[in-house]
Amino acid sequence: MLALIYARSENHCIGKDGRIPWRLPDEFAHFKRTTMGRPIIMGRKTYEDHQSALPGRLNIVVTRDRGYQPAEGVEVAHTLESAIARAEQQHRDGGPVFVIGGVGLFQRAFEQAGTVYETVVHASIDGDTYLPPFDFSGWTSNVIESHPADDRHAFAWTATCFARELGSATPGCPEPSHTD
Numbered sequence: 001m002l003a004l005i006y007a008r009s010e011n012h013c014i015g016k017d018g019r020i021p022w023r024l025p026d027e028f029a030h031f032k033r034t035t036m037g038r039p040i041i042m043g044r045k046t047y048e049d050h051q052s053a054l055p056g057r058l059n060i061v062v063t064r065d066r067g068y069q070p071a072e073g074v075e076v077a078h079t080l081e082s083a084i085a086r087a088e089q090q091h092r093d094g095g096p097v098f099v100i101g102g103v104g105l106f107q108r109a110f111e112q113a114g115t116v117y118e119t120v121v122h123a124s125i126d127g128d129t130y131l132p133p134f135d136f137s138g139w140t141s142n143v144i145e146s147h148p149a150d151d152r153h154a155f156a157w158t159a160t161c162f163a164r165e166l167g168s169a170t171p172g173c174p175e176p177s178h179t180d
């Protein structure tokens with residue numbers, strides 16, 4: 001089952017200068033907790049933000065460059081479809097395969113996705129990478145975490161899980177971890 005996970009600002013910014021334009025440690029912990037143990041698929045630019053494997057997960061970077069050589073422990077695929085096939089070959093449990101960015105892969109994967117984890121960062125941010133809104137009509141949604149701004153977080157944020165029925169796959173969202 002394909003899942004998306006991303007954080008966007010209120011004006012739909014997700015990136016600036018090849019990086020995520022905020023530092024929200026508890027939001028990153030949410031990302032880590034949600035994706036841990038699962039395959040993660042990312043575009044080449046998203047991968048190059050960290051240039052190493054995110055531990056505890058099968059990392060697959062998608063690029064059209066046939067000679068691309070990522071860091072040890074990171075696999076390469078040349079299409080989204082082959083990345084998904086590789087992830088499902090490694091994880092045959094029907095659990096989520098996460099697409100973690102960027103824009104083109106999110107948009108392509110959305111059509112097949114049963115679950116979307118969307119964090120809204122409550123700020124308007126100037127960047128260079130924007131993810132247009134998805135149409136979630138017909139999906140169910142569940143707020144899983146609301147976090148205030150504090151001394152470690154410049155902005156408040158809210159993480160919501162959206163799910164829909166897709167064929168025989170049973171999508172699901174976790175219960176809220178806490179709501180402030």
Ligand SMILES: NC(=O)c1ccc[n+]([C@@H]2O[C@H](COP(=O)([O-])OP(=O)(O)OC[C@H]3O[C@@H](n4cnc5c(N)ncnc54)[C@H](OP(=O)(O)O)[C@@H]3O)[C@@H](O)[C@H]2O)c1
Nearest residue numbers: 006007014015018019020043044045046063064101102103
């Ligand atoms: N806030 C968030 O949650 C979040 C999440 C992810 C990323 N980001 C940010 O977004 C920015 C990067 O995103 P982006 O959209 O610019 O780039 P991206 O999707 O990470 O990378 C684009 C590259 O991926 C490869 N690619 C994408 N789709 C492909 C396909 N269908 N087949 C083959 N290759 C494909 C191509 O690589 P080649 O050019 O090598 O062929 C393409 O140039 C960064 O600032 C990053 O920090 C933010």
